[in-house]
Amino acid sequence: MSMTARHGGQILVDQLKAQGVRRVFSVPGESFLAALDGLYDSGIENIVCRHEGGACMMAEAHAKLTGQPGVVFVTRGPGATNASCGIHVAKQDSTPLILFVGQIDNRHRDREAFQEVDYRAFFKPIAKWAAEVDHTERLPEYISRAFHQARAGRPGPVVLALPENILSARADVPDLPPVAPMPPSVCSEQIDAVLEILCKAERPLVIAGGSVWSSEAAQGLAEFATTFGLPVCATFRRMDRIDNRHPNYAGDLAVGMNPKLAQRLQDADCLLVLGARLGDIATGGYELIDPAAPGKTIIHIHPDPDELGRVFRPDLGLAAPAVDVIARLARRAAPAHPDWAEWTTAAHADYLDWLRPRETPGAVKLEQVIHDLSETLPENAIITNGAGNYAAFLHRYLRARAFPGHLAPTSGSMGYGFPAAIAAKLEHPDRPVICFAGDGCFQMTLNELSTARQYGANIVVVVCNNGQYGTIRMHQEKTYPGRVSGTQMFNPDYAALARAYGAHGERVEATGDFAAAFARATEAGRPAVIELVLDPDALSPGKTLQEIRAGQ
Structure with a gap:
């Protein structure tokens, strides 16, 4: 073996460096220890997350912000399947993304080994390309193709499965240069x-x-x-x-x-x-x-x-x-x-x-909160959100700043706004980043509060708490008026939960109290969560509950 031979994890990371990758997102797994070793002193920042779905959404948001492919590492089996929600976001949102999946030793393939999944078959419907590398010396070729595929034509996600024995094996192979820049394609x-x-x-x-x-x-x-x-x-x-x-x-x-x-x-x-x-x-x-x-x-x-x-x-x-x-x-x-x-x-x-707020029930008027905040936010503010009825208020009353002023999933994925806000703050630490999330939306990825705290992503999360899955309740009221079923939620004390993570937490029960709470949150010097206590009947920025039930 040549003295210049590198293990597959090092070859992989050197290819990422050649492609200009500065930051990756991951949840660690024993299936890609060699890749983690390659990242050790590479200069590439590895943001270690709490769930693969959150990690993949962070990488997707990073790609939206930079125009460069986001990169995420997850382990085999449940790690990869957890990440699939982020792959779906990238597919529908046309976002360049590369998911590296640690895979079983390929000598055990087709034996239903521990956490074995056929990633080509699993990801084919929602990725631009899904492949598995079976030879260490071909890693540069596959990685180069992954970056080309992710960016070519309509951008989208690519999945590369990396068997652990391929990553740990050594090979003497040259690196490939980065994707060549494309000249303007119109005359x-x-x-x-x-x-x-x-x-x-x-x-x-x-x-x-x-x-x-x-x-x-x-x-x-x-x-x-x-x-x-x-x-x-x-x-x-x-x-x-x-x-x-x-x-x-x-x-x-x-x-x-x-x-x-x-x-x-x-x-x-x-x-x-x-x-x-x-x-x-x-x-x-x-x-x-x-x-x-x-x-x-x-x-x-x-x-x-x-x-x-x-x-x-x-x-x-x-x-x-x-x-x-x-x-x-x-x-x-x-x-x-x-x-x-x-x-x-x-x-x-x-x-x-259309921007003029239409009053909804309750002591906290979400329409007024968003309208007023929109008028006072700094020029360089970035707003993020996931999915839910609260987002209808945001899209109606927010006057987004020019790019990158707003990050949200066109796929309609719940849980997206919070990981996206973390990615935005890491990329733009000098900008205020505010995440709007429903109580259902936030609970899907709120464990990433730990990630935000660990990496100093001091964002403000505004949790719109109406005690239910509001979008489904709205459709339920249209189709089965007054028969509320399967849409109610129990919620934690979000302010106390935030403090348990070492973040700043507040609860707002009246519209007039929001401005002061928001000022305290932005000055806290740590991640912050503001819980808005909303009336459960405030389902739409444009219709009353009676109008929804009447199908108006």
Whole structure:
């Protein structure tokens, strides 16, 4: 054996260094001890988490923030299956992610060895690529391919299973260089074609979404909207594609969207879709726009050529990253076009009207808390959330700052907001990071309070406690009015629980007490949890319980 031979764990970590990886997330396992050994003095920060689902969601959020593939290590069997919830988030959110799974000794394969799982079969439906490495000397090849696959076309998750004997074996193999940077993939003639169609429209609407964004892209989109006088809306949970305080912002195409925005989407005669897939939520379950008869011109920009024409036939489709197209659009002067000023001004006015809080029951008005906080947050604040009815209040009343101002799962995964907030604070320690979570949502990943405390991620968590799985209760009231079943919850004392983790904890029972509690939480110098005690009948930011039961 050559004196330069390295064990597989060291080869793996050296490849991560070559790819520019600075931070990984993990839950340790004996199946990848060699990889942990490789990380020992590598300079790569290893954030050790409390549950594989939380670790994978942190890695996914890290990728959203940086545009680079998130990396997570988990052990075999239950470790990998626990992490699958984060893989699903990455798939639906089009996020580049690489999950390394410690695997059984491959000489024992197909004997149902301890914690044996066929990861190719298990992850195939929810990952871009799932593979297992059977030769130590091929580790650089597989890892290089994983990084290429995660970032290519429509980004997404990749799973690599690493048998423990492959990681512990030694090999003399050269490292491969990182993924080569891709030059901008659009030319002037393509931008000309976009503008030629767009500038013939009487009622255009820009729809921004998709993954792998940047602060430069958000600024470029704002400049493009200003120069051309165009209304811009965001897709579900992509609110930070443009600063929501921009005078051309029209709102988000989300669950429970503004009815006036829904009407505007129908009335538009041209859609410029930047990065988004234009899926079921953005189109109101394909009812606001019918794929069979959209009744409008569609210009679709998406990095994956297989996405173009998959559901909606575009009149012009460009297989290109939205950030590249936006950068070029932002540099263009506006050619002659119809006067869109009234159309755009009305779109923004409708959005501002939608922001006015509509009162809900209870002593704590969640709509007022979010509205007031949104108006006073610093310019560089980052908000995160998971899923639940509380999120409908957040999406309606929050005016997200430009990227990275908001992190949330388009997949609708509960438990996401808290791990995402930890990842955001680790990446941007100088920025205030606030997580909104429901009581059901927070209890799915609150054990990561220990992780936040260990690594100094001093975030503020606002727990919206209504004592139930609110979204399911709302649908239950629509379908089986007054027959509440299987949706009630017992809750801990969240303030006391936070203090048990060494965090700051508070309980708020009146709207007027929130501002002072939030100030104390942000100044605590440690993670903080603020529990909002909400009325269980405050199920929707736009409807009373009676209206929900009546199906209105």
